[in-house]
Amino acid sequence: MTSDTETAHASTVDSSTTVLASVRARPAVGWALLGSEISVLFRRKRTWAMLLALAAVPILIALAVRLTESNPTSPGRGPAFLSQITNNGLFVAATGLVVCVPLFLPLTVGVVAGDTIAGEASAGTLRYLLIAPASRLRLLAVKYIGAAAFSLAATLVVAISGTLIGIALFPIGPVTLLSGDTIGVGESFVRSLLVAAFITVSLLGLSAIGLFFSTLTDVPVGAMAATIVLAVVSQVLDNLPQLVWLQPYLFSHYWLSFADLLRQPIAWDSFGANAILQGAYLLIFAALAYGRFSSKDILS
Amino acid sequence: MTEAAAWSGLAIETRGLTKRFGRQAAVKDVDLEVPRGAVFGFLGPNGSGKTTTIRMLLGLAAPTSGEARVLGHEMPREGGRVLPRVGALVEGPGFYPYLSGTGNLHRLDSADRYAIGRTRGARVEHALDRVGLGSAATKKVKAYSLGMKQRLGIANALLTPRELLVLDEPTNGLDPQGTREVRSLIRSLAAEGTTVFVSSHLLAEIEQICTHAAIMSAGSLVAQGTLDELREVGRPRVRLLTPDVALAAPVLRTFGMAVESHDSAPEASADGREIIAILGDDSIEPDAVVAALVAAKVRVRGFAVERTSLEDRFVALTGEGFNVDQ
Known part of the structure; x- marks a missing residue:
């Protein structure tokens, strides 16, 4: 790249970029950044590691139950429905989700949501995204949708991995619901997906909290830890009898309330109440995140 | 529009630009005037407020007081309209280490709503070739040397044709050969009519290519003008x-x-x-x-x-x- 060849090169680049029509007259909607966000998120090794760890949870449960099944003298200490698994493999997915909701899912969602802005800041890419330019509002929206997409993927991974291992290790058949009715195998898959949808919605508030924390710092680990700790604290408070007045407002209040989806007919009350609560958290923390981020000096 | 008419057609113009962090003023009352088509050297020792000024010009930080106009538009308010026409390297390169050079440029280009997605691949390839990274395009950035990252940062500034390039210490981490290449690249960009605003703490590096220069010291602008004007002051x-x-x-x-x-x-x-x-x-x-x-x-x-x-x-x-x- 000497001076002479550079000049020659420059002119060829110039003419070809004109032919390439690199710039449009009116701005596009900006979906390209969302596509890029989702693709970068799901190409990251860390994302895959977390999804694999989540997939391992129902597998470990199923294996443990399968291996102790032949030894009925030790009933174990797990939840009551653990023993159901041996009768019907379709219960493995539900069991896996119940086990993951209190900690594993909030942990992984906290990592992704806490990383949204702070991770870009610490990598030095935030300033380049903003001068590209991605407007701050658009970047926040894209980041939030990315975290929500991860919540959905994480929940589905547990449900699917649980269903597959259940089918592989145990007999399957019609499922008896909590209301006593019996549904077929196909219908039980639909119910599993409904439960996964319920849990995904449950994680939307936490994702918004993580997004807000992420705008406060340039240290992603700090935002991740704060998000995860808050998820644990919220669940602890939800179990203190002295705080009954507060509990309906805690974002984790309905996390395990998907039992209504396992009745015939389905009772949608808790799904609706959960959606409204999560929507409120989303609005509040998205507004806080925008309030903080829109006026923040990017010095990272 | 009467207010806009009062501003001349400069590529960069600031009036009384000031930035305070707490009680300390990082940039004090800076009046920059960068004519269109100039190669403008922005000089000053480390810590003299160059990068903070650049952050304000690009809308990354808001001025405490004063105004900044880039290509005739007020920053940071009109950044969405101006920044697609501005390519920049700010305080060193910043990239996703787990993506390749190509992957990084795709990512950043997709954030620009004015960039056409259909031609993205070809434009990324051209930009990489232009800074001599064509052969390392598919390597992960974590395997890049500092000089290669610096080149990738410059490639990012060249993804679409720009009216203004803001290059903050573009030769940092480059070997002498790389420094020469960056200089010739700046020359050829200027020959195409791009205004180049290049900061440095090493005067010798940019003295040869600049038409204009400004000197910052302890947050204040102490001199600016054409290179000849600056020399004649002494x-x-x-x-x-x-x-x-x-x-x-x-x-x-x-x-x-x-x-x-x-x-x-x-x-x-x-x-x-x-x-x-x-x-x-x-x-x-x-x-x-x-x-x-x-x-x-x-x-x-x-x-x-x-x-x-x-x-x-x-x-x-x-x-x-x-x-x-x-």
Whole structure:
């Protein structure tokens, strides 16, 4: 790249970029950044590691139950429905989700949501995204949708991995619901997906909290830890009898309330109440995140 | 629009631009004027407020007071309209280490709503070729050297044709060959009509390519103008080496010269001391000065008339040494 060849090169680049029509007259909607966000998120090794760890949870449960099944003298200490698994493999997915909701899912969602802005800041890419330019509002929206997409993927991974291992290790058949009715195998898959949808919605508030924390710092680990700790604290408070007045407002209040989806007919009350609560958290923390981020000096 | 009309057609213009962090002012009352088509050197030692000024120009930080206009638009308010026409490298490159060079540029280009997605692949390839990274395009950035990352940062600034390039310390981490390449790249971009605003703490690096320069010191703009204007601010000086300092000074003064530093002259050697005097006006003949010195029995062991280089000017304005300001 000497001076002479550079000049020659420059002119060829110039003419070809004109032919390439690199710039449009009116701005596009900006979906390209969302596509890029989702693709970068799901190409990251860390994302895959977390999804694999989540997939391992129902597998470990199923294996443990399968291996102790032949030894009925030790009933174990797990939840009551653990023993159901041996009768019907379709219960493995539900069991896996119940086990993951209190900690594993909030942990992984906290990592992704806490990383949204702070991770870009610490990598030095935030300033380049903003001068590209991605407007701050658009970047926040894209980041939030990315975290929500991860919540959905994480929940589905547990449900699917649980269903597959259940089918592989145990007999399957019609499922008896909590209301006593019996549904077929196909219908039980639909119910599993409904439960996964319920849990995904449950994680939307936490994702918004993580997004807000992420705008406060340039240290992603700090935002991740704060998000995860808050998820644990919220669940602890939800179990203190002295705080009954507060509990309906805690974002984790309905996390395990998907039992209504396992009745015939389905009772949608808790799904609706959960959606409204999560929507409120989303609005509040998205507004806080925008309030903080829109006026923040990017010095990272 | 009347307010806009008051602003001239400069590529960058700031008025009273100030940024405070707490009580400390990182940038104080800066009035920059960067003409279109210029290669503008933005000079200053580390910590003099160059990068903070650039962050304000690009809308990354909001000024505490004052205004900044880039390509005629107010920053940061109109950044969405201006920034697609501006390519920038700010405070070193920043990339996703787990993506390839190509992957990183795709990612950043997709954030620009004006960039056409259909041509993205070809444009990324061109930009990488232009900075000499074509062969490392598919390597993960974590395997890049600092110089390669710096080149990738410049490639990012070239993804679409830009009217203005803001390059903050573009030769940081580059070897001499890379430095030369960046200089020739800047030259060729300027030849295409792009305004280039390039900051550096190494004067020698950009003196050769700049048409204009500004010098920052401790947050303030201490000089700006064309390179010739900046050089002319320093008038020709006489450098005299003699053991007879006490005799020489009055003689020089009779020519109307201001004698500098004869008390503090550090390099007292066997040959005597060095006296530096400002040659008042160009009509004084150096020959006549030497003749008068000899006539006054001053032993002249060395005599030179020199014009200040921009470097002298830079050092005079910003101070010497390694101390970071403030």
